Amino acid sequence: ALTTRGWNGYGENEYRAFRYLTEKKRLIVEDLTPEFLGSKSFHLICSPSRCGEMIQQILDRRAAGGFGDSNEKKPIMIWEPVPDLCTPEELANTLKTMKYVDVISPNHEELAALFGENHTAGVNRALIEKHAQRLLAEGIGSGDTGAVVVRAGKEGCYIATSELTRWLPAYHQDPTKVVDPTGGGNGFLGGLAVGLARTGDIVEAARMGSVAASYCIEQVGVPSITCTHDGGMGTPEEEWNGSSVLERLTEFRGRTG
Incomplete structure (x- = not known):
């Protein structure tokens, strides 16, 4: 297959499921053209270990290409943890990787799964807020200035930083x-x-x-x-x-x- 193919399943009470139908086609930093390498923001969907590696490779290539990044002008890194590694076994690695990103954005089911829990009767806002605060307490981004943005289907999204918490509707x-x-x-x-x-x-x-x-x-x-x-x-x-x-x-x- 030319691209990775996957299956999405949806059910009652905001139930969602996903599985790959073909072997994953891995995109690597070397695939980025100079134009894409100069982007102001990057959305990464990957494992915790690969997220850290890719961010460093992007910054290294940008430095070699003369993009002139500084602490104030680094590109924004948005990390979507890969669904099948949102497990309690990967929680420690997830917390470690959050230090390298500006935003971590799981959906509500993925966030709950990181802590060995689930949403059994629709979206549980209190559970989302509890888990988001646990991530935030570990520190996200440089100087703990990053954000958790939890995508929650028809309930919208929950935003949490060190300075604010906010629900936005869909x-x-x-x-x-x-x-x-x-x-x-x-x-x-x-x-x-x-x-x-x-x-x-x-x-x-x-x-x-x-x-x-x-x-x-x-x-x-x-x-x-x-x-x-x-x-x-x-x-x-x-x-x-x-x-x-x-x-x-x-x-x-x-x-x-």
């Missing part, structure tokens, strides 16, 4: 708007990565992630994108699924401000 509150949740988590973290690079504000970044995810789950497959040109002049305006991303973000900001 963008879609009408369940009929959700056609297929596949890709919602990756869409969220892509939006979060862009938001952090642009604003440096974890809550605003999570809003951007929520809006990005909303477009991923409105249909089977990828969203439709159209561009309108103002008579051939000016900046083209994009519409996703027939709506303006900026207008949707503004509306969501008004709901959650």
Whole structure:
């Protein structure tokens, strides 16, 4: 297979399952083109040990390429722990690796599994908050300035840093708007990565992630994108699924401000 293929399963009470259908195709740092190597943020889905290795390799390649990183200008590292290693046996390695990232973002089931627990009757907010605080207490990022962002399906996301805790709702509150949740988590973290690079504000970044995810789950497959040109002049305006991303973000900001 040209790419790794996987299976996502969904059931009642926010139940989710995942398994690989083909051998994993491992992406390595050497695969990054110079353009991608210069990114302001990186989303890593991998084991704890590989996360630390990849971050160091990215920084080494950037140093060799003259990107001029400093402590203040290093790229933002967002880590999504690989689901099958969210186990109590990997908890110590997970806590150690958090020191090298700016954001750790498991979903609610993966976070619970790290501590040998589960959500038996839907999303348990108290359990999410307890586990997120346990991660935060160990320190995330340089100077313990990082964040935990827990993705919790229709309940939205929970954000925890040393300075704030905050729940944000999912963008879609009408369940009929959700056609297929596949890709919602990756869409969220892509939006979060862009938001952090642009604003440096974890809550605003999570809003951007929520809006990005909303477009991923409105249909089977990828969203439709159209561009309108103002008579051939000016900046083209994009519409996703027939709506303006900026207008949707503004509306969501008004709901959650």
